[in-house]
Amino acid sequence: MSRVEPDLSALAFSRHDHDRCTATALHQAEAQAARDGLRLTPVRRRALEILLEAHRAMGAYEVLDRLAAEGFGRQPPVAYRALDFLVSHGLAHRIQRLNAYVACLHPAEPHAPVFLICRACEAVAEAPGARVRAALEAGAAAVGFTVERASVEAVGLCPTCSAAG
Amino acid sequence: MSRVEPDLSALAFSRHDHDRCTATALHQAEAQAARDGLRLTPVRRRALEILLEAHRAMGAYEVLDRLAAEGFGRQPPVAYRALDFLVSHGLAHRIQRLNAYVACLHPAEPHAPVFLICRACEAVAEAPGARVRAALEAGAAAVGFTVERASVEAVGLCPTCSAAG
DNA sequence: GCTTGACTGTTACGATATAACACATGATAT
DNA sequence: ATATCATGTGTTATATCGTAACAGTCAAGC
Ligand SMILES: [Zn+2]
Ligand SMILES: [Zn+2]
Ligand SMILES: [Zn+2]
Ligand SMILES: [Zn+2]
Numbered sequence: 001m002s003r004v005e006p007d008l009s010a011l012a013f014s015r016h017d018h019d020r021c022t023a024t025a026l027h028q029a030e031a032q033a034a035r036d037g038l039r040l041t042p043v044r045r046r047a048l049e050i051l052l053e054a055h056r057a058m059g060a061y062e063v064l065d066r067l068a069a070e071g072f073g074r075q076p077p078v079a080y081r082a083l084d085f086l087v088s089h090g091l092a093h094r095i096q097r098l099n100a101y102v103a104c105l106h107p108a109e110p111h112a113p114v115f116l117i118c119r120a121c122e123a124v125a126e127a128p129g130a131r132v133r134a135a136l137e138a139g140a141a142a143v144g145f146t147v148e149r150a151s152v153e154a155v156g157l158c159p160t161c162s163a164a165g
Numbered sequence: 166m167s168r169v170e171p172d173l174s175a176l177a178f179s180r181h182d183h184d185r186c187t188a189t190a191l192h193q194a195e196a197q198a199a200r201d202g203l204r205l206t207p208v209r210r211r212a213l214e215i216l217l218e219a220h221r222a223m224g225a226y227e228v229l230d231r232l233a234a235e236g237f238g239r240q241p242p243v244a245y246r247a248l249d250f251l252v253s254h255g256l257a258h259r260i261q262r263l264n265a266y267v268a269c270l271h272p273a274e275p276h277a278p279v280f281l282i283c284r285a286c287e288a289v290a291e292a293p294g295a296r297v298r299a300a301l302e303a304g305a306a307a308v309g310f311t312v313e314r315a316s317v318e319a320v321g322l323c324p325t326c327s328a329a330g
Numbered sequence: 331g332c333t334t335g336a337c338t339g340t341t342a343c344g345a346t347a348t349a350a351c352a353c354a355t356g357a358t359a360t
Numbered sequence: 361a362t363a364t365c366a367t368g369t370g371t372t373a374t375a376t377c378g379t380a381a382c383a384g385t386c387a388a389g390c
Contacts, residue, residue: 143175144324159309
């Protein structure tokens with residue numbers, strides 16, 4: 001059974017039904033957890049929900065404050081562990097430039113994302129990175145380097161903020 | 166007048182005349198400083214030399230320790246300011262993944278580098294990034310995003326460590 | 331000589347991240 | 361049933377990375 005998937009690559013930059021957007025992402029996370037035997041515990045699930053609320057990167061301490069306010073632990077490891085879990089299972093990504101984390105909108109499909117970070121509104125979108133990765137791998141292979149992981153992060157202006165001047 | 170330039174893209178991964186390698190980079194830095202009216206003061210120059218000693222990224226505090234041992238200030242801003250100067254004038258680059266800095270081997274030519282980081286020997290090489298950038302810009306443009314700055318960093322194995330298993 | 335601006339140094343603090351340990355809980359294994 | 365074990369959650373304490381704010385130096389320009 002197949003279905004037409006909406007293009008999520010610039011969703012963060014455009015007006016959209018965000019309730020549906022987060023519900024879908026959460027549902028996919030649950031499906032993946034069930035399939036792979038992951039334990040999407042209350043803290044972990046709530047951390048993901050918090051990241052999903054806005055299409056921007058949040059620092060660990062920002063997430064921690066939210067978790068603490070809701071009755072979870074209030075010490076750094078609480079947030080770091082939940083975030084590490086999400087990242088290690090592809091449910092969130094770490095933005096190196098910002099020392100921050102962003103929810104993944106399509107954890108199901110394997111992907112090597114490129115992050116587009118708007119410096120004005122702070123929105124972070126995940127763009128398809130296949131071409132970029134291919135170019136990167138080719139360049140690396142030319143000098144005998146084997147790429148295992150890569151981070152590609154661009155800072156600039158999203159369409160909305162660009163139009164606003 | 167033109168001259169054949171050696172390919173520096175994988176220099177960090179191969180055996181080479183490193184004294185000559187650092188001397189050249191330092192000479193280029195001095196030339197650039199003279200041309201652009203930059204003040205390559207003792208701390209700044211020494212910080213660059215320290216980064217040039219090894220083809221790897223060094224943390225600010227690591228550089229600071231070295232500077233302090235040589236009679237410069239021993240407080241964090243001393244290192245951060247010198248490193249910020251080097252980075253802002255293209256004489257060094259910041260590696261986001263590592264919260265660390267690496268000397269640039271060819272500051273003269275404008276470039277949008279891709280960093281190849283060996284997880285085994287920690288060497289960091291700067292590979293040509295034109296193709297990667299082009300792909301990145303194209304992908305961003307497709308969703309209306311304007312790229313202003315980008316960081317592309319790959320972690321993996323360099324040819325030497327790869328051969329060593 | 332005096333002002334000005336860039337540079338270097340300091341103290342003090344803020345922000346980010348991890349080590350190490352105590353306890354709970356649920357799944358085996360005896 | 362109860363001992364054992366693995367995983368997860370919470371804690372305290374500490375490590376690592378980064379910056380704000382201010383004081384002193386020194387050379388350039390008036
Ligand atoms: Zn949304
Ligand atoms: Zn924006
Ligand atoms: Zn060298
Ligand atoms: Zn290596």
